[in-house]
Amino acid sequence: MKNFENKVVVITGAGSGIGRALALAFQKAGAKLALNDNNEIALLETVALAGGPQNIYHQAFDVAEKSAFYEFADKVIAHYGRVDLVINNAGVAIFKLTASEVSIADYEWIMGINLWGMMYGSLAFLPHLRKQKESAIVNISSIFGILGFPNQAAYCTTKFAIRGFTESLAIEERVLKTGVTVTSVHPGGIKTNIARHARYAGNDENAIKQVERLFVTTPEKAAKAIIAGIKRKKMRLIVGPDAKMLYFLTRLSPKFVAWYLIRFANQWK
């Protein structure tokens, strides 16, 4: 998809960070927006920045709720009559907890949003996307969907699963010769509110700041890279210099990466 003029673009988690930056970039490119976030106040702020409620279809709901997501898909189609691009971006994180420290309730919480939310968004819109000559699904994974990271087991579980689902779907759509291009996006540290919206061990300002020191790319730059990737019909897109370096090292020497991650985890204790 090279041109977004009058294309209907759905973005979840559009109230902050990458989702908001994508919404503003697509609005500039002349797209018609359908936006979601479970934080209604944040969603309305994005809607106001991107042209106002009269121009943008928006609905606040939790992407982990299947019936709410399918209802949203029906309403987007009823409102605009079509859909061209769906970006499953809404996501949350759990920081500074090992795999055995994360509670089952927290595993279920993160799986509901990051994994099921992405699957509902992909599956609810897929039949409508297939009606277009050219359309796309973009699922936001992470560099943590490429390599396992210490104290990130819960997040990595969801982000690896996003890549598995997305890349399988990407190939299937090619086999079926539909016009749906499917992209798995793997950003590194992006300067958003994700650390502030996360669950933690020791949920204090110091822990948040320690995580935020790893963020290097602005959401606007990330949105630009994602849009360039959509135009190039990429199946796997790595975003940010830190993610590109880790991706390269993971393929070059998994042994070296394991050594580096052990050192990294020891420094973070």
Ligand SMILES: NC(=O)c1ccc[n+]([C@@H]2O[C@H](COP(=O)([O-])OP(=O)(O)OC[C@H]3O[C@@H](n4cnc5c(N)ncnc54)[C@H](O)[C@@H]3O)[C@@H](O)[C@H]2O)c1
């Ligand atoms: N920031 C990073 O370093 C980074 C790196 C790799 C991947 N990502 C991914 O990028 C995506 C966007 O995150 P971000 O960094 O912009 O974070 P963010 O916290 O700034 O924005 C995420 C948005 O999703 C919304 N959201 C959370 N739970 C939701 C739910 N149940 N239903 C609907 N909306 C919900 C939040 O209210 C928020 O507005 C996420 O999938 C995240 O995992 C972020």
